[in-house]
Amino acid sequence: MSAATADTSFRKSFSKRQIVLAVICVVVLIAMGLNTRIVATGSGPAATGQFSQEAYGKKEFPKVQKKISERAGSAAELAAAIAKDKDAAVKKYGVPSDIAPLMSVKFSGVVGEGDSGVFDVAVKGLPKDLKIRLQTGPAILGTTLRDAAGGIKFGDFENQIQYQNAAAGINNAMKKLVLSGLDRDHLKGKTVQVVGAFQLINPNNWLVTPVELKVGS
Numbered sequence: 001m002s003a004a005t006a007d008t009s010f011r012k013s014f015s016k017r018q019i020v021l022a023v024i025c026v027v028v029l030i031a032m033g034l035n036t037r038i039v040a041t042g043s044g045p046a047a048t049g050q051f052s053q054e055a056y057g058k059k060e061f062p063k064v065q066k067k068i069s070e071r072a073g074s075a076a077e078l079a080a081a082i083a084k085d086k087d088a089a090v091k092k093y094g095v096p097s098d099i100a101p102l103m104s105v106k107f108s109g110v111v112g113e114g115d116s117g118v119f120d121v122a123v124k125g126l127p128k129d130l131k132i133r134l135q136t137g138p139a140i141l142g143t144t145l146r147d148a149a150g151g152i153k154f155g156d157f158e159n160q161i162q163y164q165n166a167a168a169g170i171n172n173a174m175k176k177l178v179l180s181g182l183d184r185d186h187l188k189g190k191t192v193q194v195v196g197a198f199q200l201i202n203p204n205n206w207l208v209t210p211v212e213l214k215v216g217s
Contacts, residue, residue, distance in 0.1 A: 057169025074105075194210050196208040
């Protein structure tokens with residue numbers, strides 16, 4: 001092979017390698033573009049740098065309250081439905097969850113003993129082994145209200161912290177609108193009317209977070 005032929009062959013081989021490398025670079029750039037999430041400033045409830053726990057809770061709680069209130073069944077009705085057919089009860093009164101379904105309930109009962117703002121409530125017409133407890137604050141724990149409404153998903157948020165803060169924001173908005181001015185020190189013995197939600201972890205022990213609460217005599 002002459003030197004000229006060898007040089008021509010080398011240049012052709014080098015040119016092919018350049019083309020292959022260029023194609024690979026284009027493919028990589030396209031893949032990167034497809035996997036890049038573009039968030040417009042101010043778009044969505046949890047846009048980067050724009051999420052406000054307080055504002056989110058204030059905006060979303062009325063929607064949460066409405067959904068839970070519309071779905072709620074009386075405690076006696078709900079207990080009977082769960083005992084008869086749990087799946088059917090969840091479909092009618094609740095929202096499915098990976099851990100346990102979230103159920104919406106309404107009841108009237110007499111407040112009993114309390115501890116750290118969580119009170120027993122005696123409700124007529126329930127099985128003797130069913131215990132209802134009511135969260136009244138000042139600390140409202142958990143994500144029950146966020147999850148019981150349905151439709152609020154992790155994918156709506158930038159990260160787990162924002163998702164948790166959304167639940168806290170809803171809880172705080174509920175406290176301002178529903179529990180503000182509640183006299184917990186003199187709640188025992190009072191009759192309360194409640195609409196709220198609980199997670200059905202133990203069918204005989206419902207820890208209810210309210211979205212509506214009226215205190216009578």
